[in-house]
Amino acid sequence: MEPANSRFPLFWIVLIIGVVVIAAAAAIFYFLDRQNTVNANSDSHPTFIDSPDSNTGITAVVEQGFGDNGNDDGDQPFVIHLSDGTAQDQDEEPIPQADTTPLSEAEIQEILARLPALQVAPGDQVEFKLPGDPIPPPRPGQTIEQPFPIDPQERSPDEVASGPLQVLRYAPEGEVPIAPTINITFNQPMVPLGTLTQLAEEDVPVEVEPDIPGTWNWVGTRTLRFNFDSDQIDRLPMATQFNVTVPAGTRSAVGGTLADSVSWNFRTPPPSITQSYPNYGPQELEPFIFILFDQRIDPPSVLESITATADGQPFSLSLADQELYAEDEDISRMTENAPEGRWMVLSPDEPLPKDSEIQITVGAETPSAEGPLTTSKEQSFGFFTYPPLKVESHTCSWYSSDELCYPLSPFYIRFNNPLDPELYDDSMLSINPSIPGATVSIVENTITISGATQGSTTYRVTIDGALTDIFGQELGREEKLTFRVGKAEPVLFGPDDNLVTIDPASKSPILSLYTINYNRLDVKVYSVVPDDWPDFLTYLQEFYRTDQPGNPPGQLVMDQRLEVDAEDDQLTEVGIDLSEVIEGDYGHFIVLVSPPKGFFEEDRYWEKLNIWVQVTQIGLDAFSDQDELIVWATELQNGAPIEEIAIQSDSRSIQTVTNTDGITKFDIPSEGILYLTAQRGQDIAFLPRSTYFYGDERWQSISEVDDLVWYVFDDRAMYRPEEEVHV
Structure with missing residues (x-):
């Protein structure tokens, strides 16, 4: 009999060998199976990433996350790129035009003479009937005829307790960006009830410095409002310090007296730039410079405070000739839309140097045409002039790694200057190997090459030196660019x-x-x-x-x-x-x-x-309003209407047939309609209200509801809490 310990090592050796064989077989099976599959992503939902805006359009990227292997080599985002389209050159033969000869007057009359005489039926010609006077709308209540204002001899005013006169509120006050009017409200009536003409003759107990032309109006008997008289602006002047005083001793209409004078001040701002052009680049060497302010200005006076530099070197500016800048589309549009008297257009006295940073500075102490105040700080903007044309970058997507492109993704070639598409032709760009269905478009400074790019392929794009930008500069030398397209993900x-x-x-x-x-x-x-x-x-x-x-x-x-x-x-x-x-x-x-x-x-x-x-061979459409549904059945083959076809709703509450036009109309039932069917023999067409799977979208009957709309306005713009308002 063999000792037990002599069999024990052999048992474990056999067991270990068996486990290794099974593991190796499983690994081989897994490897072969995985060749036809794609790594599973760990994210359960895609992630949307917005690309930064660019001159060439907008790119939206959808990423699915990371694979099970812990890296992102197996993930490929789905890319949507939108950009302005450009027309593609096509070889088209023009349609030949037939040779024609205009008919003579005699020939025209001969043709018209063939027409039968126009028969006039009784009643075709009648006298024009004007509509009668409209029925006057009903008026609620009783109309009382009474002269206004009432004759003081007929009725004396009731006695009113006066007390001391006070200024309850005033506006504007302090530093304000804009001042439409001056408003003052007292605690007692200051004028009697009367017509606007009578109120205009009343004395105004207010002093304003500076003394500017304007009109004082009483809004009611307690509120006084001042409007600046001007055919140029509809507010108080800018760049002005205003001082307003209601003198002591001012009396109200009921005898109240103001014990102490009430004074305050407010200040409107000096000129501020609200728009400037150009403020980017590249630009021409003799550009027009447009500046818009928030108030009226005197361009020659403002020009004295403006300085300009090109790469730090000063250069001089002058007011531009209107006949010249009117031909510039951008400047012309801006001047047409700008308020009158608030803008100026400048131009350099000499052409600017190429590839230079331009700085325009409106200095401190810049005056206004509306008031005496001047600016306290500088205001600047800048742009740069065009450099020599060159290729700045070439890529297929902003998120590409290792310079690999995805199959079917476009190629982008970006230049430092906008290109002139009118001077481009197909001979200026070649692709090797060729891309099936390739199209080339130019938008601003970018050439986009789209087509069925092949995976695991290297493309070489050659750009001719004759490529020209909008400034008339040529590229000057041939450029060879390489795009490597990697293997497509399943x-x-x-x-x-x-x-x-x-x-x-x-x-x-x-x-x-x-x-x-x-x-x-x-x-x-x-x-x-x-x-x-x-x-x-x-x-x-x-x-x-x-x-x-x-x-x-x-x-x-x-x-x-x-x-x-x-x-x-x-x-x-x-x-x-x-x-x-x-x-x-x-x-x-x-x-x-x-x-x-x-x-x-x-x-x-x-x-x-x-x-x-x-x-199916049945086309089914449905159109609804608040309470009715119109169903239209047609042949999908030719669009002909289908007569006498059975139409049915999902709940079977609607069962009808179409007329000779393939149409049937019925009221939407209270439970709504989830889907419709149209049946002709064994052919059943199916039309749901919506294919969206979240929610229960149905055709529903919607009752009409009257909307109550009102408009609230405030003539004084200064009602106080708990005031009683009469409209």
């Missing part, structure tokens, strides 16, 4: 909507999807009817909420792994043929498509497509 995408109608002209009911770098897909197809739509929406809600929705409604009629014959890095169309599962020529299906899941990987639900597909 991707699967299909229709944007959850509901798709198969092309009625298609010979077979095929749902088209698109993939890159997937060689197989898992496909499941469920046969459904329109009544399954609510359950499908619930399935979608659970799918996006938990990523484990279970099975969709309907009967499973297809469950297969579809092999995709595609080249690496090539966008490939994949057709899901429903003819194998359809009964007859029509039907409804839920199609689920996803990349196959690796043995050791989680389900990549974010790449899964869930699509309701209907195969």
Whole structure:
């Protein structure tokens, strides 16, 4: 008998060898399986990143997070780039114009003579009837005729307790950005009730320095308002210190006396720049310089306080000739929109040096044309003149790493100056190897090359030295740029909507999807009817909420792994043929498509497509207002209306047929309508109110509600709390 300890090492050796073999087999299986799959992302929802604005447009990036391996090598953002389009050169043959000869007057009359005489029927010509006087609108209450103002001889005013007169409030006060009027309110009536003419003749118990032309108006009997008289501005002058005094001894209309004088002051600001141009670059060497202020100015006086430098070296400016700057589109637009008397246009006396930083300074002590106050500090702005034309950068996206581009992403070539698209032709740019469907567009300082770029390919772009900017400068020498396109990440995408109608002209009911770098897909197809739509929406809600929705409604009629014959890095169309599962020529299906899941990987639900597909020849549209729904049924093949087709709502409360125009109209039921169906034999078309899966969107009857709208205004702009207001 063999000792137990002699068998013990052999047992463990065999066990360890078995574990190693199993682990090696699992690793090989995992490696082979992973070749056809893509790393699962850890994020459950995509992240949206806005790119910075640029002259070439706007870029939006959608990133899906990081892969299981802890780095971002397996993640590729989805990029949307929007920019202004430019027309592409096309070789078109002009349509030949026929040679024509105008008809003579005699020939025209000969043609008109063939027309039958115009028959005048009785009643065609009648005298014009003016409408009668409108019925006067009813007036509530009783109209009392009484002269105003009342004759003092007929009625004497009631005795009013006077007391001391006080100034309750005044405005404006202190430093204010703008002063429309001067307002003063007393605690007692200062004038009797009367007409505006009578009130205008009353003495004004207020002194204002400086003495400026204006009009005092009584707003009621206690509030006095001063308006500056001017045909140039509708407010008090700027750049002015105002002192206002109500003298002691001022008497009210009821006998009250002001014991002490009331004085205050306010100050409007000196000139301030509100707009300047240019304030960026590059600019011409003899630019027009536009400056807009917040008040009226005297341009020659302001010019004396302005200094200008180019790279620190001073240069002189003059007021620009109106005939010259009127031809400049930008300057002309700004002067037309600017308030009169508040702006000035300057130009340098000599051309500015190229590639120089220009600084324009409006110095302290700058005067105003409205008041005596001057500015206390400098105000500056700047721009730069154009440099020699050169390539500044070339890339395919701002987030690219290791200078690798993604397949199908555009190439961007940025210059330091805006280019002249009118002087560009296709011979100035070449691409090797060529890009299928390549288009070249120029927007400002950027050339964009778009097309079907191939993965794992290096492109060389050559720019001719004759390329010209808007300043007439040529590039001067040939530029050779390299763009390296990396391998595309696997991707699967299909229709944007959850509901798709198969092309009625298609010979077979095929749902088209698109993939890159997937060689197989898992496909499941469920046969459904329109009544399954609510359950499908619930399935979608659970799918996006938990990523484990279970099975969709309907009967499973297809469950297969579809092999995709595609080249690496090539966008490939994949057709899901429903003819194998359809009964007859029509039907409804839920199609689920996803990349196959690796043995050791989680389900990549974010790449899964869930699509309701209907195969029909019926087109169904619906239009609604507050309480009615109009349904229109047409042939998808040719748009002809379909007569006598059965229309039904989801609750079956509406069951009707269309008229000869393919239209039916009915009141929206109280429960609303989630979806409509149109049936002709075995063909059923389906139209939901919305394909959005969150919420229960229905066609609803909406009762009309009257809105109460009112407008509140304040003639004095100074009502106090707890005042009694009469309108």
